Amino acid sequence: MRKxxxxxxxxxxxxxxxxxxxxxxxxxxxxxxQAIYGSFLREDAFGLSRQFVGLENFTEVxxxxxxxxxxxxxxxxxxxxxxxxxxxxxxxAVQADKAxxxxxxxxxxxxxxxxxxxxxxxxxxxxMFHPQIGLFGRMLNxxxxxxxxxxxxxxxxxxxxxxxxxxxxxxxxxxxxxGLQSIPKSVLEAAAIDGARPMRRFWTIIFPLLAPTSFFLLxxxxxxxxxxxxxxxxxLTGGGPGQATTTLIxxxxxxxxxxxNFGSSAAQSVILMVIVILLTxxxxxxxxRKVHY
Amino acid sequence: MFRRxxxxxxxxxxxxxxxxxxxxxxxxxxxxIQFWHGLSQPLGGLLERLVAGFNDSQTQYRIVPTFRGSYxxxxxxxxxxxxxxxxxxxxxMFEVGTGTMINAGRAIIPTHELLSxxxxxxxxxxxxxGVRGYYAAADGRQMAMPFNSSTAIVYYNKDAFRRANLxxxxxxxxxxxxxxxLQALKASGHACPMSTAWPTWLHLEQFSAIxxxxxxxxxxxxxxxxxxxxxxxxxxxRHLTNLVNWQKEGLFRWGGRDNAGExxxxxxxxxxxxxxxxxxxxxxxxxxxDWGVAMLPTYEGTQPANAIIGGASLWVMNRGPxxxxxxxxxxxxxxxxAYTARPEVAGKWxxxxxxxxxxxxxxxxxxxxxxxxxxxxxGADVPIEQMLRGASSExxxxxxxxxxxxIRVIMxxxxxxxxxxxxxxxQALTNMTTRxxxxxxxxxxxxxxx
Numbered sequence: 001m002r003k004x005x006x007x008x009x010x011x012x013x014x015x016x017x018x019x020x021x022x023x024x025x026x027x028x029x030x031x032x033x034q035a036i037y038g039s040f041l042r043e044d045a046f047g048l049s050r051q052f053v054g055l056e057n058f059t060e061v062x063x064x065x066x067x068x069x070x071x072x073x074x075x076x077x078x079x080x081x082x083x084x085x086x087x088x089x090x091x092x093a094v095q096a097d098k099a100x101x102x103x104x105x106x107x108x109x110x111x112x113x114x115x116x117x118x119x120x121x122x123x124x125x126x127x128m129f130h131p132q133i134g135l136f137g138r139m140l141n142x143x144x145x146x147x148x149x150x151x152x153x154x155x156x157x158x159x160x161x162x163x164x165x166x167x168x169x170x171x172x173x174x175x176x177x178x179g180l181q182s183i184p185k186s187v188l189e190a191a192a193i194d195g196a197r198p199m200r201r202f203w204t205i206i207f208p209l210l211a212p213t214s215f216f217l218l219x220x221x222x223x224x225x226x227x228x229x230x231x232x233x234x235x236l237t238g239g240g241p242g243q244a245t246t247t248l249i250x251x252x253x254x255x256x257x258x259x260x261n262f263g264s265s266a267a268q269s270v271i272l273m274v275i276v277i278l279l280t281x282x283x284x285x286x287x288x289r290k291v292h293y
Numbered sequence: 294m295f296r297r298x299x300x301x302x303x304x305x306x307x308x309x310x311x312x313x314x315x316x317x318x319x320x321x322x323x324x325x326i327q328f329w330h331g332l333s334q335p336l337g338g339l340l341e342r343l344v345a346g347f348n349d350s351q352t353q354y355r356i357v358p359t360f361r362g363s364y365x366x367x368x369x370x371x372x373x374x375x376x377x378x379x380x381x382x383x384x385x386m387f388e389v390g391t392g393t394m395i396n397a398g399r400a401i402i403p404t405h406e407l408l409s410x411x412x413x414x415x416x417x418x419x420x421x422x423g424v425r426g427y428y429a430a431a432d433g434r435q436m437a438m439p440f441n442s443s444t445a446i447v448y449y450n451k452d453a454f455r456r457a458n459l460x461x462x463x464x465x466x467x468x469x470x471x472x473x474x475l476q477a478l479k480a481s482g483h484a485c486p487m488s489t490a491w492p493t494w495l496h497l498e499q500f501s502a503i504x505x506x507x508x509x510x511x512x513x514x515x516x517x518x519x520x521x522x523x524x525x526x527x528x529x530x531r532h533l534t535n536l537v538n539w540q541k542e543g544l545f546r547w548g549g550r551d552n553a554g555e556x557x558x559x560x561x562x563x564x565x566x567x568x569x570x571x572x573x574x575x576x577x578x579x580x581x582x583d584w585g586v587a588m589l590p591t592y593e594g595t596q597p598a599n600a601i602i603g604g605a606s607l608w609v610m611n612r613g614p615x616x617x618x619x620x621x622x623x624x625x626x627x628x629x630x631a632y633t634a635r636p637e638v639a640g641k642w643x644x645x646x647x648x649x650x651x652x653x654x655x656x657x658x659x660x661x662x663x664x665x666x667x668x669x670x671x672g673a674d675v676p677i678e679q680m681l682r683g684a685s686s687e688x689x690x691x692x693x694x695x696x697x698x699x700i701r702v703i704m705x706x707x708x709x710x711x712x713x714x715x716x717x718x719x720q721a722l723t724n725m726t727t728r729x730x731x732x733x734x735x736x737x738x739x740x741x742x743x
Contacts, residue, residue: 042738042739043739044396044397044739044740045372045393045397045739046372046375046376046397046398046400046614047375047376047614048397048398048399048400048614049398049739049740051739066728132556132557132562133556148547150547150548150549150553151547151709151712151713152713153713153715238550240550240705240706240709241706241709241710241713242706242707242709242710242713242715243706254702257369258365258369258698258699258702259696259698259699259702259732260369260372260393260696261696261699261735
């Protein structure tokens with residue numbers, strides 16, 4: 001039983017669609033088409049000479065051990081960021097949802113970091129964990145932990161994961177809060193009367209009912225970790241030391257903007273595009289089945 | 294790729310605003326010349342003062358300086374603007390971009406062509422050879438106008454030297470001597486005996502020049518785009534091995550890429566700092582201890598040759614792939630170049646900023662004011678002497694490699710991996726060579742069409 005609204009002419013629906021189509025065309029299809037076209041070319045920085053090289057950019061990128069290593073870094077980075085950001089946000093949302101004094105103040109504080117620009121967030125973390133001038137960096141060194149993310153690749157990766165996850169917690173928090181508020185209180189109360197403890201109530205009632213929200217957030221967080229963490233990495237480590245924090249998106253930037261290697265950068269963008277399309281398709285196909293709306 | 298399109302869009306937007314600004318300029322009947330630079334404050338302000346001096350000295354041209362971010366950002370912005378047909382007349386390009394610019398074909402107007410077309414005369418014999426040569430073609434014709442040049446020197450904490458019972462008035466001239474000094478400094482309780490900024494510029498590029506060994510074939514790339522890296526040699530290996538060992542023993546600390554390490558010197562944390570001569574002003578302002586400067590050390594048994602420069606030069610660009618500059622614009626640029634080479638202008642720029650005096654007459658003009666005899670400026674001529682010492686050869690002219698921005702990052706990454714203990718110094722040098730050569734071959738191929 002679906003109500004259908006039918007427009008009389010063809011002009012009005014097109015007119016209403018037009019702004020969205022224009023924006024998608026100009027800001028998505030045009031650049032994406034350019035990227036695909038550019039990935040078959042090899043040209044100098046100034047665009048004075050170009051050469052069609054077929055799939056050579058792709059074969060070269062895929063044969064590069066540094067590219068494969070950065071793919072592996074991306075896997076670790078993205079899963080850690082998504083997991084940490086989701087887990088922390090869920091925990092905080094459940095806590096803030098309880099009847100506590102000053103809940104609104106907590107909520108505001110927790111949403112705050114979302115308004116911080118990625119580069120500024122990175123600088124905040126830099127000031128905390130810089131081995132020489134950072135508060136925690138100095139403390140760690142003082143306690144005998146050899147903390148130096150500028151030279152230790154694992155520590156550098158840990159730092160960018162924490163900074164990137166922290167940035168995303170607020171966003172997840174808002175959605176989890178909204179999800180929690182839509183869970184009927186009567187169900188929880190009934191369970192409580194039946195003698196279910198808080199932990200049991202969480203895992204058997206709240207968590208399953210939050211599944212649609214969690215699934216949506218999982219997709220969003222993976223996409224965030226893949227594409228939007230560029231500013232954080234750039235400001236914190238610049239992809240180093242070695243290439244310990246160079247993720248795929250960061251490598252696209254380095255090769256395209258810094259090294260002016262457009263063909264290779266375009267090929268990497270296309271590969272990245274394919275990965276994210278696949279990832280999202282897989283998520284919708286397999287995980288969505290287990291989600292009950 | 295997405296970014297590039299966005300950038301092109303931004304430039305196109307800027308193009309819409311541009312004509313308005315031009316309209317205002319025509320009302321005042323001066324030829325306007327856009328000048329993009331990459332100097333943040335306070336240096337950017339000094340540059341703008343120099344430009345204002347030129348604008349006030351005549352009535353036909355007006356140079357409009359615009360700060361475009363760091364050197365690499367300025368380079369990328371200028372290239373993107375050229376592709377969109379909106380390039381500035383003049384762009385300040387750091388020395389690493391020289392190889393890319395020289396091969397830029399009709400995107401640039403070489404300085405020698407500019408001068409012969411406009412009939413403006415600049416005496417390039419007056420320029421320091423190490424400065425002029427860095428920006429000249431293999432046949433000696435000037436490609437870019439030298440502007441702000443620096444070189445690398447040693448800063449050391451004299452108080453720390455005295456505490457370690459070292460001669461505070463004489464910094465060791467050899468790396469062997471430095472090694473002993475590091476031990477003494479550590480024994481006296483100094484937690485960080487030595488650190489460095491610009492790791493690859495100091496420990497590979499300058500190191501190769503002053504030891505008179507090639508960094509790459511074809512005279513460090515001056516001879517042609519088919520150069521190959523030669524960093525994998527016994528002397529560089531010895532030095533990198535020393536750095537790795539010193540770091541393990543707590544004698545050397547990695548301060549980070551680019552100039553991140555510099556902060557460790559003025560606060561007294563590290564006793565020795567190797568970095569740009571342009572660091573002087575900051576040390577003067579911030580250091581609360583007795584300090585000195587010295588020339589870069591060499592290994593025993595080698596004859597020190599002259600150091601090379603860093604910093605930036607000025608390049609003339611065409612507006613876009615299919616548009617030329619007018620005669621009036623070219624004339625204005627040439628007049629501006631001649632202005633910057635005047636002894637009093639060059640001398641003042643050197644004294645205000647701490648950059649090298651790039652002309653002999655500028656050096657003389659600074660000396661005539663008694664600048665080097667003032668107590669605050671003792672040692673300010675060390676960088677100049679270091680530029681002029683020893684015999685110059687094709688190893689000490691500079692470095693002219695395409696894609697050098699990328700190669701420098703590769704070298705830093707491999708150094709970091711060696712210092713982390715992930716690979717031996719030998720492997721680091723092998724990887725640098727393999728990865729760097731791949732960049733060189735790509736550049737050669739992409740620029741063959743010209």
